[in-house]
Amino acid sequence: MNDKITITRLGAMLALATGKQKELCEDFLKELFSIVEDELLKGESIRIKGFGTFKLIEVEPRKSVNVATGEETLIPGHDKVIFVAAKELASRVNLPFEAFEAVEIADDLPTDSMDGDEDPEVELSEDSGNAVISPENADDISEASGSVVTEADKSVERQGVCNLEERVGDSQIISEDNFSHSGDMPEEDTLSENDREAELSMPEGDVSETIEPGIEAEIFEENPHSHRNKYIKGFVAGFITALIVGSIVFAAGYLLGFSFGVSKGEDMAESISPVIIETEVIPQDSVSSVYLADSVIGNGPHDEIGKESGIDQVATEPSDKIVYDTVSTTRYLTTIAQEHYGNFNLWPVIYEENEKILGHPDRIRPGTRVVVPPLSKYGIDPKDKDQIKAVKEKGNKIYARYK
Amino acid sequence: MDNKTLIDNLSRRLDVSRDTVGILIEGLTQTIGECAAGLDSVSVPSFGTFEPKKRLERVALHPASGRRLLVPPKIVLTFKPSASLKQKIRK
The missing domain is CATH 3.10.350 (Membrane-bound Lytic Murein Transglycosylase D; Chain A)
Structure with missing residues (x-):
């Protein structure tokens, strides 16, 4: 890499490649380049088959300005040597990058790649936060990274020149990554999603009441404060809780198709007997946090509605x-x-x-x-x-x- | 000078057969190609340097369709004549 190879080393390599004597190879190189030089001095071009063409091109005389004095000078025209590598040599030199082809870029690519990068990360952190990492999910990730490594390995083996190939490997990793984002991730999501839903439906099924998990959590949070603090604060907190409870119950009743009066009645019974609720809070609390996380990621401004629809599904079709x-x-x-x-x-x-x-x-x-x-x-x-x-x-x- | 004359000249000067010269030229192409693929430059004293250069990938417009293309990186072999050769040619 970035070595300067002298003519003696080149001769030795040539002898190794052709199986001829080293002296002959060195002589050959000297003679070859001296012939090329002689031809060029005669003003002629010279073509070596499979290697390339040396030729002279004329450089037009041009004007220039002396930077120090500001004088205009005329640089006289002259010849210069040009080497054009033959197709065989050019393709051999480009061997490390031979696998690449020009790719058309879609117009919406920049946004796409950003989205692709963001989404899975969020999903993963969500998963680990709730400690519900499904086995498929983990497997897929390890598979993806595994394939990246093997790809890189392959390319290194195939071309056998270290540093350049590292670069090749890098770019392949990038492309691999893109594929895995665009191709695998969505399916992965649905899989892990399914799993989680399945797990969630279990605690939901155990609980006798199928109304709002959020409500109980809130009551649970608010109640101790109201006991500890002054009555006024407790009253304000109770009022806010009542407001939130009322709005959520209204939305839930609307969505679930329950008659409004019935569900509200049930809910009132709930808030009157906090002792009973406390026993149920622990399994449901985790459920509500998961839903909150879900809806925040899924659709920012539609938090409430997203939550409701998710609960709606669980409540109406717990078995599916x-x-x-x-x-x-x-x-x-x-x-x-x-x-x-x-x-x-x-x-x-x-x-x-x-x-x-x-x-x-x-x-x-x-x-x-x-x-x-x-x-x-x-x-x-x-x-x-x-x-x-x-x-x-x-x-x-x-x-x-x-x- | 074309390839045939060159091989004739070389075989006369080195006192070897034309086939041998053909093999040597083939070997030279291979050797320099391998060196250049590893980004090693080959310098020939008083003649010049064969210098591989890496061209980075770039985005170009397809002239016919107007679509954007990602052109992959590549290595090209350039020749830089030595100062002495330049001087001789200029005179």
């Missing part, structure tokens, strides 16, 4: 696994529909399911997590052409809303 998917700049609702239902025309089904967190169907924020409902929930058969037509029209109606 809920399939989640994440919209990105390269994965649209149509992509998700194609993957899950086998027909991209069925995207309005996903849209309907997540209507509350989505706006214009073409302007979904990348990173938004959507629930992918089973087709049976809407009674749609993916093979029935009439139904697909109906779903398509539903899609047109969705678009019409935003005109």
